[in-house]
Amino acid sequence: xxxxxxxxxxxxxxxxxxxxxxxxxxxxxxxxxxxxxxxxxxxxxxxxxxxxxxxxxxxxxxxxxxxxxxxxxxxxxxxxxxxxxxxxxxxxxxxxxxxxxxxxxxxxxxxx
Amino acid sequence: xxxxxxxxxxxxxxxxxxxxxxxxxxxxxxxxxxxxxxxxxxxxxxxxxxxxxxxxxxxxxxxxxxxxxxxxxxxxxxxxxxxxxxxxxxxxxxxxxxxxxxxxxxxxxxxxxxxxxxxxxxxxxxxxxxxxxxxxxxxxxxxxxxxxxxxxxxxxxxxxxxxxxxxxxxxxxxxxxxxxxxxxxxxxxxxxxxxxxxxxxx
Numbered sequence: 001x002x003x004x005x006x007x008x009x010x011x012x013x014x015x016x017x018x019x020x021x022x023x024x025x026x027x028x029x030x031x032x033x034x035x036x037x038x039x040x041x042x043x044x045x046x047x048x049x050x051x052x053x054x055x056x057x058x059x060x061x062x063x064x065x066x067x068x069x070x071x072x073x074x075x076x077x078x079x080x081x082x083x084x085x086x087x088x089x090x091x092x093x094x095x096x097x098x099x100x101x102x103x104x105x106x107x108x109x110x111x112x
Numbered sequence: 113x114x115x116x117x118x119x120x121x122x123x124x125x126x127x128x129x130x131x132x133x134x135x136x137x138x139x140x141x142x143x144x145x146x147x148x149x150x151x152x153x154x155x156x157x158x159x160x161x162x163x164x165x166x167x168x169x170x171x172x173x174x175x176x177x178x179x180x181x182x183x184x185x186x187x188x189x190x191x192x193x194x195x196x197x198x199x200x201x202x203x204x205x206x207x208x209x210x211x212x213x214x215x216x217x218x219x220x221x222x223x224x225x226x227x228x229x230x231x232x233x234x235x236x237x238x239x240x241x242x243x244x245x246x247x248x249x250x251x252x253x254x255x256x257x258x259x260x261x262x263x264x265x266x267x268x269x270x271x272x273x274x275x276x277x278x279x280x281x282x283x284x285x286x287x288x289x290x291x292x293x294x295x296x297x298x299x300x301x302x303x304x305x306x307x308x309x310x311x312x313x314x
Contacts, residue, residue, distance in 0.1 A: 031170030031205045039213040043179045046172035 018100030025104030138215035169214035
């Protein structure tokens with residue numbers, strides 16, 4: 001797999017894990033889980049809530065790998081445009097994952 | 113990427129989308145903001161060990177709590193001296209339609225479900241049971257209470273809860289322990305062993 005494939009895979013994995021973290025974080029602050037997944041699915045999601053920090057750490061690791069690939073010294077076959085587009089992909093993925101992380105970590109419902 | 117897709121597929125396959133339990137019909141009572149219907153029923157069941165769960169029926173953590181409570185306590189305890197009340201409140205946007213599926217998580221007998229449309233009963237019950245932290249009263253939801261057989265709920269007072277557990281960040285570090293359904297079940301069984309057998313028909 002070339003760098004493009006690796007960057008897309010790792011950035012995509014980071015997006016997936018970030019999305020999972022957001023879903024786990026939101027499972028008790030909005031009623032989407034019970035509506036979309038039914039009671040059994042919502043219970044299953046709540047049982048997976050312990051995975052939230054691992055998902056965020058995994059997303060961060062995959063993003064770091066993506067950055068390393070996108071910013072490392074170009075090979076002879078690479079043109080300057082290839083690197084630029086890879087970097088753009090990584091930055092976009094980073095901002096989306098950051099959004100997911102914020103959603104995941106600011107999930108509290110306060111009535112006090 | 114592949115790992116994420118695999119994880120998602122695994123999760124979706126683990127979900128039982130349309131279980132027979134979810135399609136079963138469970139009735140519920142509409143509860144006023146002062147919890148009058150609950151108080152009357154509570155007092156009618158004096159002589160029984162009573163459980164009160166206050167949940168949002170669309171909250172995954174609350175649903176997990178109900179499921180755990182069923183697994184560790186109610187599914188294993190067929191005892192006419194045990195009465196359970198579940199008050200459903202719309203904290204995160206639940207509607208009346210969410211009560212029925214949530215109620216199916218507790219298929220045991222002697223379980224009554226209540227729905228308070230306005231959600232104000234959460235504050236009423238918070239004040240009655242003294243659900244608070246060092247900043248003041250905390251809205252009562254995702255809290256789990258246990259009452260002895262002799263507990264009485266006067267119109268101008270509160271029954272004494274033997275145990276109050278919760279799954280709320282606002283109550284962390286307070287006198288109320290976090291929900292542990294196994295410990296809760298042990299306390300219920302201990303209380304039942306000290307409760308006299310009811311006469312037939314009660």
